[in-house]
Amino acid sequence: MSNETKLYKVIRYVFLVMASIFVIVPLIPLLFMAFKTGAEYSSTSVLQPPASFLNFYNFSYAIRVGKLGKAFLYTAIILTISLVIQVTMTCMVAYVLHRFDFMFKKVVMTMFTLTMFIPVVATQNLIFRMMYAVKLVNTMWSVIILYMGVGIVGIYIMLNQLDSISKEIDEAALIDGASYFYTFTHIVFPLMKPACTTMIIINGIGLYNDFYVPNLYLNRDVQTFTVALYKFFGSMSTPFEIVAAAIIIGMIPILIVFIFLQKYIYNGLAGSVKM
Amino acid sequence: MKIKKLSALALSILMAAGALTACGGGSEPANDNNAGGNDAAVGDNGGDSAGDSGDSAGGSGEIDAESLRGKTITLYTHGGNRVLGEEKKDENGNTYRDESYAYLKHLAEKFEEEYGIHVDLQVNSTEDDIRPLLQTQDPSIDIYTSPNWSIEEWQQYAEPYCTIDEAKELYGDYATTMYNDGTYIYALMPAKTYNNAVVYNEETIKKVGYDSIPTTQAEFEAMCEALREAGIDPIAMHRVENWPLSTINDFANYVAGSNDAYPSMLKSDTPFSESEPMGKTIRMYTDWKSRGFFEADIYTDFGVAMDSVGNGNAAMMLFGAWVVPQIQGRVPEGGDPNSIKFAPAPDFGKGQYVMASAADSYAISKGSDDKEAARLFIEYISEDAQYLADSGYIAMKKGVEPIVPDLYKIIDDAVEAGTCKVLYSYATDENSIHNEEVLTEASLLADVKYVGNLYDTIDVTKEPDWAAYDAQVEKQNAAYVEARDFLGYSWQ
Numbered sequence: 047m048s049n050e051t052k053l054y055k056v057i058r059y060v061f062l063v064m065a066s067i068f069v070i071v072p073l074i075p076l077l078f079m080a081f082k083t084g085a086e087y088s089s090t091s092v093l094q095p096p097a098s099f100l101n102f103y104n105f106s107y108a109i110r111v112g113k114l115g116k117a118f119l120y121t122a123i124i125l126t127i128s129l130v131i132q133v134t135m136t137c138m139v140a141y142v143l144h145r146f147d148f149m150f151k152k153v154v155m156t157m158f159t160l161t162m163f164i165p166v167v168a169t170q171n172l173i174f175r176m177m178y179a180v181k182l183v184n185t186m187w188s189v190i191i192l193y194m195g196v197g198i199v200g201i202y203i204m205l206n207q208l209d210s211i212s213k214e215i216d217e218a219a220l221i222d223g224a225s226y227f228y229t230f231t232h233i234v235f236p237l238m239k240p241a242c243t244t245m246i247i248i249n250g251i252g253l254y255n256d257f258y259v260p261n262l263y264l265n266r267d268v269q270t271f272t273v274a275l276y277k278f279f280g281s282m283s284t285p286f287e288i289v290a291a292a293i294i295i296g297m298i299p300i301l302i303v304f305i306f307l308q309k310y311i312y313n314g315l316a317g318s319v320k321m
Numbered sequence: 322m323k324i325k326k327l328s329a330l331a332l333s334i335l336m337a338a339g340a341l342t343a344c345g346g347g348s349e350p351a352n353d354n355n356a357g358g359n360d361a362a363v364g365d366n367g368g369d370s371a372g373d374s375g376d377s378a379g380g381s382g383e384i385d386a387e388s389l390r391g392k393t394i395t396l397y398t399h400g401g402n403r404v405l406g407e408e409k410k411d412e413n414g415n416t417y418r419d420e421s422y423a424y425l426k427h428l429a430e431k432f433e434e435e436y437g438i439h440v441d442l443q444v445n446s447t448e449d450d451i452r453p454l455l456q457t458q459d460p461s462i463d464i465y466t467s468p469n470w471s472i473e474e475w476q477q478y479a480e481p482y483c484t485i486d487e488a489k490e491l492y493g494d495y496a497t498t499m500y501n502d503g504t505y506i507y508a509l510m511p512a513k514t515y516n517n518a519v520v521y522n523e524e525t526i527k528k529v530g531y532d533s534i535p536t537t538q539a540e541f542e543a544m545c546e547a548l549r550e551a552g553i554d555p556i557a558m559h560r561v562e563n564w565p566l567s568t569i570n571d572f573a574n575y576v577a578g579s580n581d582a583y584p585s586m587l588k589s590d591t592p593f594s595e596s597e598p599m600g601k602t603i604r605m606y607t608d609w610k611s612r613g614f615f616e617a618d619i620y621t622d623f624g625v626a627m628d629s630v631g632n633g634n635a636a637m638m639l640f641g642a643w644v645v646p647q648i649q650g651r652v653p654e655g656g657d658p659n660s661i662k663f664a665p666a667p668d669f670g671k672g673q674y675v676m677a678s679a680a681d682s683y684a685i686s687k688g689s690d691d692k693e694a695a696r697l698f699i700e701y702i703s704e705d706a707q708y709l710a711d712s713g714y715i716a717m718k719k720g721v722e723p724i725v726p727d728l729y730k731i732i733d734d735a736v737e738a739g740t741c742k743v744l745y746s747y748a749t750d751e752n753s754i755h756n757e758e759v760l761t762e763a764s765l766l767a768d769v770k771y772v773g774n775l776y777d778t779i780d781v782t783k784e785p786d787w788a789a790y791d792a793q794v795e796k797q798n799a800a801y802v803e804a805r806d807f808l809g810y811s812w813q
């Protein structure tokens with residue numbers, strides 16, 4: 047091994063260790079806070095460990111008072127319905143855009159791309175009024191409808207995947223008498239599973255962490271996790287030790303997803319960004 | 322491949338947008354249009370939809386309560402502690418909500434028993450949480466308590482409650498300190514309160530030989546020196562946020578001996594110099610900072626700042642009575658919550674004063690389907706002196722026997738004895754609005770920069786650099802005069 051390679055390796059590891067520290071260090075006070083009593087939190091440094099790591103009071107309080115169980119249920123329902131619809135629709139749109147030539151195809155693509163330049167916040171006043179007019183505010187359906195739309199990033203992920211699926215497969219199926227719908231549902235769609243997994247993970251985490259939309263549309267009886275968490279914030283003071291416990295509870299589903307799906311995450315991300 | 326190029330472009334844009342969003346997410350835009358305190362605008366008239374406002378401020382007598390039985394109204398409040406209970410610590414030091422302090426919840430239950438109208442209580446943190454509902458005139462919001470709206474927003478979202486003259490009949494001169502546009506009152510404020518003064522822990526100041534807050538500035542500063550020498554933070558300000566700086570406006574009135582120190586800035590070409598009340602007050606605060614009178618540590622949250630007074634690590638806060646019950650709830654087990662007291666600010670040269678105003682606002686949403694039931698509940702609140710006292714306010718409706726909360730005893734006694742004079746804090750004042758516009762034009766209003774920029778010139782870890790402070794004074798004076806002349810405002 048040459049000296050140059052060794053130096054490169056050292057720099058790489060130093061950089062990676064520093065990056066890890068940047069990510070992990072903010073989580074340590076959060077973990078400490080979650081196990082501290084309120085009195086301990088206000089009288090000790092955030093970097094000082096708690097007196098006991100067996101004080102689960104903040105966790106039980108957050109679940110009970112913040113109704114986090116109910117919030118998780120609503121979050122799961124909203125994410126499941128919106129992601130299933132979003133992924134299915136995105137696959138169908140991408141399939142049509144990739145496999146068929148039609149008038150205004152470029153216009154359609156441009157329109158999808160243009161949506162990226164419009165900030166979500168800019169259109170919310172109008173969209174809120176529309177949702178309000180059809181009486182969907184304060185129901186899960188308002189958020190589901192907003193979440194299930196097809197986005198350009200998803201389309202590009204799917205288009206990249208379709209590049210690797212040979213057109214001959216479609217043609218063979220068509221020659222054998224399969225309809226376009228059958229070809230899509232029974233041949234192409236199953237082959238797009240890696241891209242679908244990537245999209246579910248990327249969008250799922252984004253939607254799970256989203257605060258703006260659910261706080262705008264669901265601020266009463268139906269609450270997602272982020273909105274339930276926000277309810278702990280008072281206009282003047284906030285019990286941060288309880289908020290810390292609630293945040294850690296909120297990280298658990300993401301961790302579980304990561305642990306069980308990490309193979310797909312790495313494969314999917316590598317595949318989706320391959321140019 | 323074309324698609325790959327496009328996708329690379331799209332992903333780059335998305336990532337850049339994400340990075341920019343993340344950078345901007347940390348700071349909230351300042352609301353420059355607040356009508357809170359004495360900062361509200363004077364509108365031209367009451368708007369065009371004032372026709373069906375109540376005939377009087379005491380309209381409950383005209384409402385057929387029986388016909389409203391069985392209805393449900395929804396009240397959104399920013400005072401979560403009156404719905405969920407006061408935040409306290411148990412014997413193990415864990416945080417919990419003491420529901421015996423959920424006064425509004427108890428009042429709503431009592432109201433339902435008497436009138437058969439259910440009041441659904443919802444808690445909002447800021448005005449932003451309910452703004453979309455008010456903009457769409459959603460009937461699911463009947464009453465709201467959040468007070469920080471511009472006068473245009475009051476007119477747009479709130480049903481005019483009554484005229485100022487009607488309110489004066491029942492609430493006296495305090496009616497003019499309610500949120501109004503010069504003709505109509507938009508939120509009934511059924512109680513009065515004393516504004517920013519000195520909240521202190523009696524047990525803590527006793528440690529350095531004081532039984533009460535000194536009445537002169539020199540003695541007050543001597544007490545602060547003694548506290549600092551004893552290792553106690555004399556004053557907890559919570560500078561990490563900007564809003565605590567705005568209490569300087571009231572202290573400037575005490576320095577001036579009048580209630581117009583803030584709008585009077587318009588009169589001067591050097592409002593931030595020591596020769597003017599506002600400049601003198603900011604200089605005084607900054608001097609206290611340089612002498613170590615404010616906390617050296619950063620409180621991560623206002624709750625922690627209140628804890629520091631509750632547990633004796635700090636001795637005082639310069640805020641309003643609203644903070645007293647919250648600190649009392651934070652006095653550790655074994656301590657006496659009644660040791661948290663409220664006293665007038667010392668005499669800064671013109672005598673001892675305390676600002677007073679109407680308090681505890683309740684507005685009826687324009688979109689409400691049950692305005693009569695909402696009005697009935699607000700009137701019910703205005704007549705419950707115990708609820709208002711429990712909330713830290715003094716009932717003031719004509720015919721209602723007020724109950725003065727213990728926390729006001731020291732100030733009330735001083736007012737009765739004539740040693741402390743009351744100054745009204747007006748909600749509507751044209752000069753205040755013009756001054757606010759000038760400060761906005763000079764980029765000094767958002768985040769209370771007109772105070773913060775000066776206060777932050779002194780670094781307590783170094784030798785005080787008063788030359789830097791004076792340079793900032795000159796800079797702000799110049800910016801202020803330029804903005805005032807540009808807008809063409811002068812004292813009216």
